[in-house]
Amino acid sequence: MVTVDEARKNELLAALPEGELQRLLGLLHVKSLDLGESVYEAGEALQQVYFPTDCVVSLLNVLEDGATAEIAVVGFEGVVGIALFMGGATTPSRAIAQSGGKCLVLGANHIRAEFSRGGPLQALLLRFTQALITQMSQTAICNRHHSVDQQLCRWLLLSLDRLRSNELRMTQQLIADMLGVHRVGVTAAAGKLDAAKIIEYARGRIRVLDRGRLEHSACECYVVVKKEYDRLLHRGRDTA
Numbered sequence: 001m002v003t004v005d006e007a008r009k010n011e012l013l014a015a016l017p018e019g020e021l022q023r024l025l026g027l028l029h030v031k032s033l034d035l036g037e038s039v040y041e042a043g044e045a046l047q048q049v050y051f052p053t054d055c056v057v058s059l060l061n062v063l064e065d066g067a068t069a070e071i072a073v074v075g076f077e078g079v080v081g082i083a084l085f086m087g088g089a090t091t092p093s094r095a096i097a098q099s100g101g102k103c104l105v106l107g108a109n110h111i112r113a114e115f116s117r118g119g120p121l122q123a124l125l126l127r128f129t130q131a132l133i134t135q136m137s138q139t140a141i142c143n144r145h146h147s148v149d150q151q152l153c154r155w156l157l158l159s160l161d162r163l164r165s166n167e168l169r170m171t172q173q174l175i176a177d178m179l180g181v182h183r184v185g186v187t188a189a190a191g192k193l194d195a196a197k198i199i200e201y202a203r204g205r206i207r208v209l210d211r212g213r214l215e216h217s218a219c220e221c222y223v224v225v226k227k228e229y230d231r232l233l234h235r236g237r238d239t240a
Contacts (some may be wrong), residue, residue: 002028009053010104011077011233012124020120028104033057035120035169039080039095049111050080055101055160058178059093059136070142070155071179072135075096075162078128078231084108085115085125086192098170098178099163110154127232142221149187149192153218154188155179156199159207168206193217 008014031053056075082169083091176183193199200207
């Protein structure tokens with residue numbers, strides 16, 4: 001059975017009152033995800049939701065020609081598979097592990113039943129969904145109006161906020177696929193940040209050296225998303 005300490009590594013579960021969390025422990029199980037592993041595919045009937053504890057999952061839209069672009073990223077602050085409790089069983093996006101690690105899994109029937117009960121978990125899931133929609137909307141605006149340099153900074157910050165680390169393991173090609181841009185653009189943008197000693201990039205490993213300057217180099221999209229998550233989730237714990 002999942003322990004309380006394991007469950008509390010996910011911020012949504014950690015925000016539940018003790019009694020509510022205890023009741024869920026026997027329904028949850030641990031799953032490990034490898035880097036690049038598919039969580040679910042577009043159009044696939046979802047069988048469970050995932051509460052990341054130390055992995056990060058990218059939600060991607062896929063075009064007919066196979067091209068992809070990330071629409072949102074989820075880590076220990078949230079849950080993957082919102083279609084199951086929002087009234088649908090499928091989604092047009094796919095989800096892959098951007099950073100390998102563990103998550104806690106709850107089956108489709110259980111999450112639907114828990115959501116229907118109302119109460120603290122339902123309120124947290126709805127607030128998270130609103131925050132996720134904000135991230136998706138802001139990503140669309142960012143991809144249309146801001147430079148690859150700014151998009152990369154936003155992406156790095158959002159990803160790092162969902163990891164308990166200042167380091168990412170990610171190739172430039174994978175980053176380009178996430179942003180929906182050409183690799184050469186990511187190479188140039190990462191090179192500028194590396195030369196300025198804001199990040200250190202080598203062998204598929206990105207380490208942030210100066211978080212403050214990275215935030216300064218990003219567009220306003222990062223701050224908009226972060227403020228909404230803080231407003232809806234962090235403050236919301238006091239009333240969950």
